[in-house]
């Protein structure tokens with residue numbers, strides 16, 4: 198089933214054109230060939246011809262994306278991207294996420310894309326030439342190394358990995374894990390503690406992000422941590438007396454926490470729009486199945502009230518998740534304080550995504566958990582999202598804190614704004 202994307206009356210022409218052009222590539226060049234584009238990966242096949250053919254196919258789609266000027270929506274034009282505004286990017290994401298993996302064919306591959314944005318904002322011209330340019334060209338890979346096995350990742354200020362200046366070098370010692378893309382990466386952006394909290398307990402300015410090439414002595418990639426029972430490239434890494442030049446630090450000393458916030462803030466809106474694109478696909482698959490599958494008594498699944506309930510509940514989940522996310526994005530765009538809304542969508546959208554995919558899997562029966570459909574992968578992704586980028590509970594605490602503070606200092610909450 199093709200994704201049904203029509204112009205939205207309230208959006209400007211440019212956004213509508215981007216959405217329509219993205220949907221055309223998704224519908225014509227990706228959806229009909231999903232198995233051929235990625236099947237060899239999911240089947241674990243080592244057939245060299247099939248692997249080469251799939252790679253060639255992916256490169257063909259990437260060339261079409263570039264011809265359509267849809268390459269790298271997250272990057273400014275001067276770095277080879279589309280130079281999109283925030284809302285344009287958000288609205289494009291829900292379309293390109295309809296097919297899992299399609300983002301990579303549009304030049305968006307985590308964690309490289311997040312690292313690219315950090316290097317655009319915080320990198321010096323020399324760092325941009327040395328690390329960003331090859332990352333954009335695809336001749337280098339990267340990882341973002343913040344979370345640690347022995348400290349709560351939900352509070353990044355708790356990290357213990359320390360960098361100490363010795364002459365004109367940083368000396369880094371620490372233990373990280375879940376550094377995604379860790380095996381393939383040529384360099385890591387490592388979050389390090391570079392000073393102690395000051396006497397007022399201020400700890401947001403004591404961290405610095407430092408570029409560490411993987412082949413630096415003392416960098417030990419211990420393993421890819423298995424995720425959902427499968428081998429993964431989310432790596433455990435030990436940094437032992439790792440020495441890198443001082444000029445490898447990103448931005449000024451102490452700006453690491455702010456850089457991490459920059460990465461996550463707008464990123465959460467983009468991730469939610471991605472989840473909405475995936476929910477949209479799961480919904481289409483589910484309804485398609487309901488209309489064709491015959492069950493006991495020769496009736497279609499669509500005729501069963503249990504199943505009709507799934508349709509209604511999923512419709513409500515998708516619409517509410519989408520409108521909440523767009524409301525949050527609009528608030529950010531107008532410069533209003535979006536923190537409560539960012540946390541609200543970070544909790545609500547992955548949970549809605551989880552429910553929608555769960556129902557779709559139930560409708561498909563065994564096929565739902567098979568590798569023949571994208572649903573099983575979506576299910577794992579939705580569950581994981583409730584932990585990554587700040588677990589649910591931490592965001593709920595923040596929502597409550599911000600709301601209470603408003604009631605203490607002003608009248609009450611204005612839900613109209």
Ligand SMILES: Cc1cc2nc3c(=O)[nH]c(=O)nc-3n(C[C@H](O)[C@H](O)[C@H](O)COP(=O)(O)OP(=O)(O)OC[C@H]3O[C@@H](n4cnc5c(N)ncnc54)[C@H](O)[C@@H]3O)c2cc1C
Nearest residue numbers: 341342343344349350351375376377584585586587588590
């Ligand atoms: C697939 C995947 C990929 C990832 N990729 C990366 C990556 O590339 N780079 C990177 O650095 N990290 C990465 N992470 C790590 C991720 O960012 C962390 O898992 C996340 O920040 C949570 O940290 P934690 O796992 O240490 O959980 P903890 O901080 O130990 O929290 C565990 C649980 O405790 C509860 N909790 C925590 N704090 C509170 C509180 N204040 N009040 C009440 N309850 C609380 C919550 O239920 C939470 O889920 C990845 C994780 C996954 C699963």
